[in-house]
Amino acid sequence: MSTSGEAVVLDASVAVKWFKKGERLEDEALALKDRVFGSGVKALTSEWLLLEVVRAMVKAGLPVGKVAEAYLILREMGRLGFMEAVPVGEVLDLAKDAMMELPLYASDSVYLATSIKRGASLVTDDRHLLRADVVEYGRSRGVEVLGLRELPQFG
Numbered sequence: 001m002s003t004s005g006e007a008v009v010l011d012a013s014v015a016v017k018w019f020k021k022g023e024r025l026e027d028e029a030l031a032l033k034d035r036v037f038g039s040g041v042k043a044l045t046s047e048w049l050l051l052e053v054v055r056a057m058v059k060a061g062l063p064v065g066k067v068a069e070a071y072l073i074l075r076e077m078g079r080l081g082f083m084e085a086v087p088v089g090e091v092l093d094l095a096k097d098a099m100m101e102l103p104l105y106a107s108d109s110v111y112l113a114t115s116i117k118r119g120a121s122l123v124t125d126d127r128h129l130l131r132a133d134v135v136e137y138g139r140s141r142g143v144e145v146l147g148l149r150e151l152p153q154f155g
Contacts, residue, residue, distance in 0.1 A: 007042040007120040010083075011111040012052035014123055014148065015045070019053070019070040020060060025125055028148040032123065036082055043083040044118055046110045050074050050085070091117045102134055115143045123151065 010032075017029035035041045050071055057067045077083040088095075094113035098104060104112065108128050115122035121144040124130060130147050138145040 009115040013125040025148040047085040
């Protein structure tokens with residue numbers, strides 16, 4: 001995957017690592033974030049990402065102030081053009097199709113559908129999205145589903 005200005009879809013399993021210390025593959029997620037802020041990668045996501053990150057941080061018991069700060073940073077990333085939050089309505093039918101063929105949660109199917117709709121690789125650390133059947137489903141529709149470990153090193 002070439003990342004010079006290339007668009008990628010990020011899910012909450014990646015974005016939460018930007019704010020929650022000690023996460024698995026934290027360094028890879030932070031390197032990707034740096035690449036997004038350096039405009040080397042165009043970040044796309046579902047509009048649900050913000051709420052999913054809030055949920056994950058609250059569930060982990062992080063302080064309310066830290067959760068609120070993460071939410072505001074993600075909102076600001078969108079406002080400043082570093083990340084585009086794609087409306088769920090734009091991918092609803094594709095997400096439904098994925099859910100009917102694959103045993104996926106609604107939010108996972110929305111990220112996959114966003115990837116397919118925009119023709120961009122999906123970057124995730126979610127084991128449900130990294131299953132072989134999901135990877136093949138994406139590939140058969142022209143997109144890659146990549147784990148954080150599969151990303152090239154950013155220089």
